[in-house]
Amino acid sequence: MIGQIWNDLKSSLFLFSKYITRGNKGTLILTVLVATLAFLQINTISGILSGAVSLIYQQAKTNYVSNLVVQPGKDAWGNSEKYLTQVTALKRKIDAIPGVIASSARYTTGSIVSYDPDKTGRDVRTISWPVTSIDPSEDMQVSDISRHMVSGRFLDESDRDQVIMGREISGGFGATLEVQSLKGAQVGDEITVSYQNGVVRKYTIKGIYTVVFPLSDMSIFVTQKEMESVLGLHDRASEILIKTDESYPEQYYIDQLRRAGIVLQDIKQWKDFIGLVLGIAQSFDIIKRIILFVGLMVAGVTIFIVIFIATISRKKQIGIMKAIGMKQQIIVMSYVFLALFYALIGIGVGTIVLETLIVPYFVAHPLSFPMGFVSPQIVPSEFLVSVISMILVSIAGGFIPSWRVTRENIIKAIWG
């Protein structure tokens, strides 16, 4: 039985090898070209979308909220607490957990920011926007903002009358949204911040940054000391950002934090803060699936048509092969091998082009997206899915037409 199957397989491979070596080279090249293009289309566009999604996630973790955020829990009456308390002790517990790289406490409070560029009072630009405080040395460990100053410098711990702001707040520097913008504030300019509690302070803009991620670029930062003096608070915080080494999923670290006694506070993951952007990422996933489907259809239908034409034009030969006693499955398998060959060469050539031309090109010349610069990211699991799907589609594209033709009556196949 196994010997028979092996012999049938050898016979199919023999026929297949002759189709390749002695068949029409033009058809071979064109079909492989279509398979290659379909494979490239699937993986390039999917790669770009994966790169975009990955960038969104990376931006959120690197420049927005880090991996985890501890926020105040609810009080005995079920109302949300305004501030975390005993932050120093809390941070000590957090920093002791294996895998936690750093943590940074922040205050955030509502304010009205005014900017009078010519100091005449005729063109005062005012926005209502929260101000966040940071400990600059701590924040550098949970966020990359300090490395993305486009003008001026990052805050120092001793700074009291200075702020930094993202480009979406200052305006200019290629800002894309500018919904709450001071429309052209520059380093060295003075702004007035009226805090929610009635305190009004004047600050000089020390630096303007952009991480090319609108959610991050829409922030105004003062130092922790400055904010504590404004709010009259000490050892408290609106939230603590936690940077992990990402050896485990976020939930693992949440469990560790809970075990360390941080039970009354809310602990959120970075994904909880990018709802709208996450929706975009999920839409990209849907688009990727559509592109995969369309690409596979193009490749599958092309292979189907090529095999269909090959079998129809060889109908008489197929009848003759059957007449001399060749089994139907040997003939069908030979065409399935042919279809697989088209697909595998297409995958091989496509992979080489992808890895040696397309990806390096886009790494050198990344695409500019609103959330940053995107280069294709070939996700191994998605690449594998495209390879397996392509193989399955080609098997179907080879099997269906050859099976249809080979099951025809011998007499009809030979003499029509």
Add this chain to the structure above:
Amino acid sequence: MITVNNLEKTYPGHVPVRALVNVSFKIPGGQFVAIMGPSGSGKSTLLHQLALLDNPTAGRILLDDIDVSTLSDHMRSEFRLKRLGYVFQEYALIPELNAIENAYLPLMLLGMKKRDYIRASTDLMVKVGLGDRLKHMISQLSGGEQQRVAIARALVNKSKILFADEPCANLDTENKGIVLRLLRKLCDELGQTILMVTHEPEQRQFADRVIWLKDGRIESEETICAEERDDALHNAYRTDETANDDQFLK
């Protein structure tokens, strides 16, 4: 031995066509039989039923005492591969294969070792006079050469029965002579049972016996005498170029 009992073949349709009507005959092993008759008499239909290429509507066919009417499609396919040879009207070869590959295809399908099937098919190709054409592609062979490759393919499995459907239909005089003498010699020297469909009266002389069909029925049978056969073998379709073709099968 071929035994046919009450063979019927009706093609269904708006007006059903009875292609074979109550056909019965016996052919002993080693006999060369020509099936003749006018167009539409059922010659090819009969050959298709006997060669297991089609299913009869009724009746029995025994090939080497095996009732092939009851075989499944898979078993019929295996039976054709192992026991039958078929030479088609046109040079029914596979253009992607060269001459020797076409010839050894049945042996490869039977699972024979490569060395053995190449040797067996080469011997046969030499016997049919194509020893110097083994690696030629089909498109590089003449019509007669292609038909000889087809005969080699039909015989390579040592089939006991060879069916030939108008094997000379598309050949010139010279090649007709070559092919018919080859078939005759196969019968005489290898004891091959041959059933050949032809509509050319001159070709009947190469056979031992002729079955005449008309409107799907056996109209008559004729035995060809040895003298007539010998005369055909030596003189029919003979040209200067084929004066030495007797070397085949030696």
